[in-house]
Amino acid sequence: MRVIRRLEQRRSPGWLTVSTCAAAFSVWLQPATAHHSFAPALTEDGKEVIEIFEGSIEIYRLLNPHTALIVNATNENGVVEDWLVELSSLASLVREGWTDDSLSAGDRVTMAVLRSHAPNRGRLRAVLVHGSADSGAGRLLVAYGIRGDTPVMRRLQERLPVCGNIDPRLGRTQCFLVDAQALLNLEEEFPGEMGYVMP
Amino acid sequence: MRALVFFLVVVSVVGQIPARAQVPDAQSAVSDPDFSGIYEGAPTIIEPDVYPLTAEGERAHDVYDPLIGDPRQTDDCAPESMPAILWAGTLNTMRIYLEGDTIAMHLEHGGTVRSIHMVGAEPSTDEPHTELGYSLGSWSGDVLTIETTHLAGGVVFTNRGYPVSPEARLTERYWREAGKNLQMELLIDDPVNFLQPVKLAREWLWAPDEQVIPWNCVSLGPRDAEPDIDELRRLLNQQ
Numbered sequence: 001m002r003v004i005r006r007l008e009q010r011r012s013p014g015w016l017t018v019s020t021c022a023a024a025f026s027v028w029l030q031p032a033t034a035h036h037s038f039a040p041a042l043t044e045d046g047k048e049v050i051e052i053f054e055g056s057i058e059i060y061r062l063l064n065p066h067t068a069l070i071v072n073a074t075n076e077n078g079v080v081e082d083w084l085v086e087l088s089s090l091a092s093l094v095r096e097g098w099t100d101d102s103l104s105a106g107d108r109v110t111m112a113v114l115r116s117h118a119p120n121r122g123r124l125r126a127v128l129v130h131g132s133a134d135s136g137a138g139r140l141l142v143a144y145g146i147r148g149d150t151p152v153m154r155r156l157q158e159r160l161p162v163c164g165n166i167d168p169r170l171g172r173t174q175c176f177l178v179d180a181q182a183l184l185n186l187e188e189e190f191p192g193e194m195g196y197v198m199p
Numbered sequence: 200m201r202a203l204v205f206f207l208v209v210v211s212v213v214g215q216i217p218a219r220a221q222v223p224d225a226q227s228a229v230s231d232p233d234f235s236g237i238y239e240g241a242p243t244i245i246e247p248d249v250y251p252l253t254a255e256g257e258r259a260h261d262v263y264d265p266l267i268g269d270p271r272q273t274d275d276c277a278p279e280s281m282p283a284i285l286w287a288g289t290l291n292t293m294r295i296y297l298e299g300d301t302i303a304m305h306l307e308h309g310g311t312v313r314s315i316h317m318v319g320a321e322p323s324t325d326e327p328h329t330e331l332g333y334s335l336g337s338w339s340g341d342v343l344t345i346e347t348t349h350l351a352g353g354v355v356f357t358n359r360g361y362p363v364s365p366e367a368r369l370t371e372r373y374w375r376e377a378g379k380n381l382q383m384e385l386l387i388d389d390p391v392n393f394l395q396p397v398k399l400a401r402e403w404l405w406a407p408d409e410q411v412i413p414w415n416c417v418s419l420g421p422r423d424a425e426p427d428i429d430e431l432r433r434l435l436n437q438q
Contacts, residue, residue, distance in 0.1 A: 025245050025247055025398075027243050038266070038272075038422045058432075061417075061438045063417045064412075064414050064415060065308075066419055068417075068435055070431060070432060070435065084428065084431060089289065090412070091288070091308075091414070094412065116422070118423050118424055120428075121426050
């Protein structure tokens with residue numbers, strides 16, 4: 001995208017109009033070109049691997065530069081493996097409304113993780129925090145790969161009420177309330193493991 | 200007689216002109232602008248469509264892999280370098296404040312504080328090269344100009360390999376057009392890597408209701424390695 005006009009409108013002290021007109025400039029929209037901060041695992045056809053697992057949260061800490069979860073995940077063989085799952089920085093999450101209570105040690109979860117090529121680590125795509133008889137509806141928190149005006153985000157917004165504690169203006173994460181019936185509906189409409197948050 | 204009268208007239212006229220105080224330097228005669236406050240980097244960054252790389256610049260650009268070349272791949276808390284710190288992180292919150300003879304720029308990402316030495320504080324002959332370099336500032340009217348040298352070298356953007364050598368000179372200009380937003384232009388003069396100076400631009404939005412959140416960095420370990428969960432447990436339980 002040429003932005004020569006924008007530069008010409010600026011009063012640029014000491015900057016020659018001639019050189020401004022002669023140069024071609026482009027606009028880099030920083031959020032749109034956000035990069036992975038790790039090497040993702042890839043399928044044979046080059047797609048990023050999204051790992052789905054059941055487990056429980058052992059540790060949740062809001063941190064800079066990466067918020068951290070230690071998750072005790074049960075693999076397909078029924079063996080519990082410990083995972084490091086990362087989220088965005090404390091600085092961005094707290095501005096959206098995340099708190100130390102957004103997740104809790106002991107939460108039973110189904111998690112979708114953008115897997116790193118390094119074992120047992122990845123970035124959180126989505127986590128379903130299962131409700132209980134005491135807590136009622138579960139919560140679905142979505143993050144990496146879903147944030148912003150994406151098809152998956154729109155899909156969820158059309159079907160689920162929001163928790164109300166996440167400010168959507170930064171467009172990075174969101175929290176949805178998911179009761180048992182809503183979960184059944186999602187699983188029927190989007191089959192497969194956490195099909196409702198898959199691309 | 201006429202000369203005496205003329206002289207007396209001149210003396211009386213001159214005597215009516217109010218005396219002006221001696222001004223040791225032009226800047227103290229009128230107060231410099233004050234850009235103190237909190238800003239958020241606007242998401243749009245204007246950069247060249249094509250970077251005019253030298254042969255060495257092309258080589259460095261071609262071999263750069265952020266998953267290897269970025270120091271934060273092994274240590275989350277490795278400091279960012281100039282100019283990459285100007286657009287590091289998601290929100291780019293920055294606080295500018297005066298601190299004695301310097302202007303401080305506190306960037307939230309990394310808890311990074313740049314010290315801009317104002318006129319009269321040239322770098323010493325044995326000034327080390329560091330990630331942030333040595334920054335010398337001056338006012339020209341309402342425009343703050345910052346010259347930065349003595350860089351350790353790095354890249355323009357952390358995730359793209361446009362190189363910046365230790366010989367580079369960065370010139371930033373900050374000014375206000377309307378309201379309190381700051382316009383920023385950055386000129387990268389680096390003959391090692393670029394055939395001609397490279398210009399980038401960005402707006403910093405006035406954000407008086409924002410705060411610079413303390414960074415308090417915690418490294419989760421090398422990003423290309425299986426995590427040491429036991430060590431992470433110990434570390435995270437201390438937080």
